[in-house]
Amino acid sequence: xxxxxxxxxxxxxxxxxxxxxxxxxxxxxxxxxxxxxxxxxxxxxxxxxxxxxxxxxxxxxxxxxxxxxxxxxxxxxxxxxxxxxxxxxxxxxxxxxxxxxxxxxxxxxxxxxxxxxxxxxxxxxxxxxxxxxxxxxxxxxxxxxxxxxxxxxxxxxxxxxxxxxxxxxxxxxxxxxxxxxxxxxxxxxxxxxxxxxxxxxxxxxxxxxxxxxxxxxxxxxxxxxxxxxxxxxxxxxxxxxxxxxxxxxxxxxxxxxxxxxxxxxxxxxxxxxxxxxxxxxxxxxxxxxxxxxxxxxxxxxxxxxxxxxxxxxxxxxxxxxxxxxxxxxxxxxxxxxxxxxxxxxxxxxxxxxxxxxxxxxxxxxxxxxxxxxxxxxxxxxxxxx
Amino acid sequence: xxxxxxxxxxxxxxxxxxxxxxxxxxxxxxxxxxxxxxxxxxxxxxxxxxxxxxxxxxxxxxxxxxxxxxxxxxxxxxxxxxxxxxxxxxxxxxxxxxxxxxxxxxxxxxxxxxxxxxxxxxxxxxxxxxxxxxxxxxxxxxxxxxxxxxxxxxxxxxxxxxxxxxxxxxxxxxxxxxxxxxxxxxxxxxxxxxxxxxxxxxxxxxxxxxxxxxxxxxxxxxxxxxxxxxxxxxxxxxxxxxxxxxxxxxxxxxxxxxxxxxxxxxxxxxxxxxxxxxxxxxxxxxxxxxxxxxxxxxxxxxxxxxxxxxxxxxxxxxxxxxxxxxxxxxxxxxxxxxxxxxxxxxxxxxxxxxxxxxxxxxxxxxxxxxxxxxxxxxxxxxxxxxxxxxxxxxxxxxxxxxxxxxxxxxxxx
Numbered sequence: 001x002x003x004x005x006x007x008x009x010x011x012x013x014x015x016x017x018x019x020x021x022x023x024x025x026x027x028x029x030x031x032x033x034x035x036x037x038x039x040x041x042x043x044x045x046x047x048x049x050x051x052x053x054x055x056x057x058x059x060x061x062x063x064x065x066x067x068x069x070x071x072x073x074x075x076x077x078x079x080x081x082x083x084x085x086x087x088x089x090x091x092x093x094x095x096x097x098x099x100x101x102x103x104x105x106x107x108x109x110x111x112x113x114x115x116x117x118x119x120x121x122x123x124x125x126x127x128x129x130x131x132x133x134x135x136x137x138x139x140x141x142x143x144x145x146x147x148x149x150x151x152x153x154x155x156x157x158x159x160x161x162x163x164x165x166x167x168x169x170x171x172x173x174x175x176x177x178x179x180x181x182x183x184x185x186x187x188x189x190x191x192x193x194x195x196x197x198x199x200x201x202x203x204x205x206x207x208x209x210x211x212x213x214x215x216x217x218x219x220x221x222x223x224x225x226x227x228x229x230x231x232x233x234x235x236x237x238x239x240x241x242x243x244x245x246x247x248x249x250x251x252x253x254x255x256x257x258x259x260x261x262x263x264x265x266x267x268x269x270x271x272x273x274x275x276x277x278x279x280x281x282x283x284x285x286x287x288x289x290x291x292x293x294x295x296x297x298x299x300x301x302x303x304x305x306x307x308x309x310x311x312x313x314x315x316x317x318x319x320x321x322x323x324x325x326x327x328x329x330x331x332x333x334x335x336x337x338x339x340x341x342x343x344x345x346x347x348x349x350x351x352x353x354x355x356x357x358x359x360x361x362x363x364x365x366x367x368x369x370x371x372x373x374x375x376x377x378x379x380x381x382x383x384x385x
Numbered sequence: 386x387x388x389x390x391x392x393x394x395x396x397x398x399x400x401x402x403x404x405x406x407x408x409x410x411x412x413x414x415x416x417x418x419x420x421x422x423x424x425x426x427x428x429x430x431x432x433x434x435x436x437x438x439x440x441x442x443x444x445x446x447x448x449x450x451x452x453x454x455x456x457x458x459x460x461x462x463x464x465x466x467x468x469x470x471x472x473x474x475x476x477x478x479x480x481x482x483x484x485x486x487x488x489x490x491x492x493x494x495x496x497x498x499x500x501x502x503x504x505x506x507x508x509x510x511x512x513x514x515x516x517x518x519x520x521x522x523x524x525x526x527x528x529x530x531x532x533x534x535x536x537x538x539x540x541x542x543x544x545x546x547x548x549x550x551x552x553x554x555x556x557x558x559x560x561x562x563x564x565x566x567x568x569x570x571x572x573x574x575x576x577x578x579x580x581x582x583x584x585x586x587x588x589x590x591x592x593x594x595x596x597x598x599x600x601x602x603x604x605x606x607x608x609x610x611x612x613x614x615x616x617x618x619x620x621x622x623x624x625x626x627x628x629x630x631x632x633x634x635x636x637x638x639x640x641x642x643x644x645x646x647x648x649x650x651x652x653x654x655x656x657x658x659x660x661x662x663x664x665x666x667x668x669x670x671x672x673x674x675x676x677x678x679x680x681x682x683x684x685x686x687x688x689x690x691x692x693x694x695x696x697x698x699x700x701x702x703x704x705x706x707x708x709x710x711x712x713x714x715x716x717x718x719x720x721x722x723x724x725x726x727x728x729x730x731x732x733x734x735x736x737x738x739x740x741x742x743x744x745x746x747x748x749x750x751x752x753x754x755x756x757x758x759x760x761x762x763x764x765x766x767x768x769x770x771x772x773x774x775x776x777x778x779x780x781x782x783x784x785x786x787x788x789x790x791x792x793x794x795x796x797x798x
Binding site for chain 1: 422423424426427428429430431432435447451452456459460466467468678679681691694695696697699700702703704707708709710712713714717
């Protein structure tokens with residue numbers, strides 16, 4: 001793995017280039033969320049219709065495979081690329097998956113980290129986690145962390161930092177030859193603990209940093225200070241990855257603090273809800289005739305395709321959008337599919353929403369490169385509130 | 386008539402043909418996947434084109450409910466609504482009503498039922514069924530028939546057959562688009578050869594673009610099933626397509642094709658995929674089975690589909706019944722299998738290699754040579770020599786009555 005920062009804009013925000021596996025990805029970038037390595041709905045042969053290379057970073061939680069597939073079998077098959085038939089993509093392994101593998105801080109103990117998953121509560125030891133990493137062989141992986149929500153006691157919080165550092169050292173010592181390792185940084189809502197953890201992890205031999213324990217109950221207002229406390233202690237030249245910041249404003253917040261890579265569940269939740277992103281990404285989209293006007297009282301940045309107003313709407317979700325869904329299908333058809341509970345609705349929505357959200361990241365990178373990130377952020381938040 | 390049917394090759398009763406429809410030029414024999422509500426569950430139009438789907442079925446009953454035929458018509462027809470560039474076929478809506486609805490009843494006027502939306506009493510007449518199908522705009526539309534289960538006996542069957550003939554005239558009269566939609570008649574008559582014969586003659590008299598063999602695939606034993614198909618294909622006109630409704634088991638399709646049928650439809654491949662079952666040359670493969678968790682082979686090593694080229698049984702096993710992706714991938718494979726079967730039937734007949742194909746097919750499915758008696762009997766009538774695939778003691782008693790809607794039991798490969 002190689003990472004180079006190319007441009008800065010007003011403070012913490014930076015644009016960079018990440019060389020990972022066979023891909024060269026511009027940052028800030030988005031990890032697409034997956035279930036057992038494949039997207040929730042977009043089938044693998046349709047992945048190539050998403051913009052490349054920015055759609056090639058996939059977030060994988062190795063814990064997903066514990067439901068039905070042994071690590072031995074995955075190893076025998078040859079790791080994630082072979083298992084999933086995706087040879088052009090890069091896998092970023094983080095144990096936490098903000099949709100279905102959430103850290104269960106009350107059950108985590110000195111033996112391992114606890115997660116609430118569809119196959120029950122699992123306790124994962126560092127050595128077990130490393131077995132998963134060496135079997136799945138992701139290009140990049142984060143060390144095992146004890147993530148705690150904002151409301152735990154100071155004592156519990158401090159313990160989480162100590163444990164996370166201990167597990168980090170354990171993971172690194174068992175580390176397989178290949179795959180870049182990102183050190184996990186926690187610390188809950190305590191500026192002091194966040195700083196302490198970051199300073200410790202900064203001394204370890206890692207390729208980058210994974211900021212954990214956020215998106216677990218802290219408010220958006222608290223976050224900038226916590227992020228700054230962490231980032232200030234970290235070297236500039238190594239990339240930072242964060243989980244749990246979903247909404248566009250949260251992403252912008254993270255970028256302003258200096259985060260480079262994001263795992264977000266925004267697309268998943270939009271898709272499940274029947275929503276499609278519509279905020280314009282460029283001039284042609286701003287002038288589109290089928291944009292829902294903001295004085296109608298609805299959400300200007302997305303539409304709910306279940307709404308009966310779309311029953312006969314033969315326009316695409318976003319005029320001028322080049323995604324598979326907008327090139328081939330109408331709002332009316334998707335409205336029908338949602339009403340009759342057909343899976344194709346989610347497939348088409350996940351394609352469009354992914355395409356659109358990746359477009360949002362492109363706008364961010366353009367703004368950073370042009371030195372106008374703060375302006376872009378201000379405008380976005382104000383306009384699409 | 387809005388179709389052309391040109392036979393390109395034969396082997397005894399089996400035929401390979403080119404069926405030219407308004408939206409697509411098809412090759413028969415062919416299998417039509419069922420896209421009940423304007424979509425094949427979990428697959429995009431692009432994927433369907435890629436695996437070679439030629440005609441897709443839409444269910445009139447479901448589409449008339451949602452989004453309604455008026456809306457489909459207003460938006461330019463079902464092809465445009467779904468963005469499906471190839472051919473479509475709609476059924477009459479009658480079967481769904483009888484099978485899905487509580488208190489559906491058939492009278493001379495039509496099918497009376499309770500609206501599933503508000504419980505109001507409603508009536509689907511032959512005229513209205515055709516009107517709805519005219520609005521939907523499929524290349525092939527089906528006449529409203531009086532369909533009875535083959536497991537029923539008695540005067541009801543004869544009544545239904547005669548009514549079907551009376552209704553065909555009403556369907557023909559109501560059909561406003563014969564220039565771009567082909568109205569197929571449906572042969573009824575239960576398992577009674579005399580009734581079936583009367584019905585065939587009656588429909589042939591009306592000189593329709595194509596004919597369906599209905600009322601089967603509903604629980605009758607296989608021996609009765611193939612005999613009805615054989616009788617109908619022997620008496621229906623040679624130069625028009627024959628569509629056996631509700632048939633989806635590969636074995637049934639091969640037998641019916643040997644007997645001279647051209648088109649098939651069934652929910653089986655996609656439905657069984659959602660239960661975690663893959664269709665393979667040996668029969669079926671139940672991916673849910675624990676043994677699959679360690680199996681690093683593809684579902685079917687002979688299959689060229691995206692799923693078999695990229696995924697192991699172990700990985701699919703981890704997905705099925707738990708993640709939507711599992712259904713999608715299995716549906717993709719199962720439909721690819723059915724399309725490949727269609728292609729193989731067509732090409733083997735055209736190339737004069739049909740008996741070899743049939744033997745090969747049967748050998749893979751029955752490696753011990755224990756081919757069911759009904760298949761042997763049917764192949765004898767079709768004049769296809771399958772003695773090379775049969776074990777010496779070939780008259781195995783068929784002890785199990787198999788319904789076309791049940792799943793095959795077979796050991797995991």
